[in-house]
Amino acid sequence: MSQSARRRNQRGHGALLRDEILAAATRVIDAAQTEAEVSLRGIAREAGIAAPSVYAHFADRDEVLMAVAEASWRQVCDEITELSAPGATPRDKLILGCQTYVSFAQRFPLRYALMTQSADIPPAARQALETVTRGLLACRSRAPQSPPSKTAHRIAASLSVALHGVAMLHRSDSPNLWLSDFSTDEIIRSLVDAAILRLEHPRSAARV
16 A cells, blocks of 8 residues: 545545545555454555544544445445346346355455444445345246245345355355365355245245
8 A cells, every 4th residue: 555645625525535535444454454454544544644534524443444344335236237248147147246246255355344244234235135136036937027025035135145155255265165166156056046946936935
């Protein structure tokens, strides 16, 4: 990380400074190995401002980390949308979205840990789950336009929890446990196919 001289924002441009602090915090987090290495002083240094200036926009370090986590959830959703191939089948799109999610965790392990450790679910995380739910519904062979049911939401949540497990095991170049025997893509495809099958047979899914 390198510190550069920062030009003072014009009056009324407080939102711009807040965005700069978040961008600096993201860079600090991505360069760190543990959360303990992330400090407000380090974030301020990366942003090119005095440490007290951070308090005009965030109450403390935890609030900065929460804002970075929320922005990261939005980034995941944007990447999934951007990388979805227009000509792909709904199943292919869902698999690609799941692969994108796991890839994000591998590229930004500390940010991903921050995204998933909060007890409060941020709005952008709920949006990510809705993206999974819509992707699953698009894969159904019947009644594709019907609104999501409680069962659909539950199956989507189950798929998301399973993907979280894959992401946690595969946040480095050395996969752990069963990911040493099977590729990440094989595992993701199996999880997606199992979720689609359960959605196609909701009565069986409800009994499990």
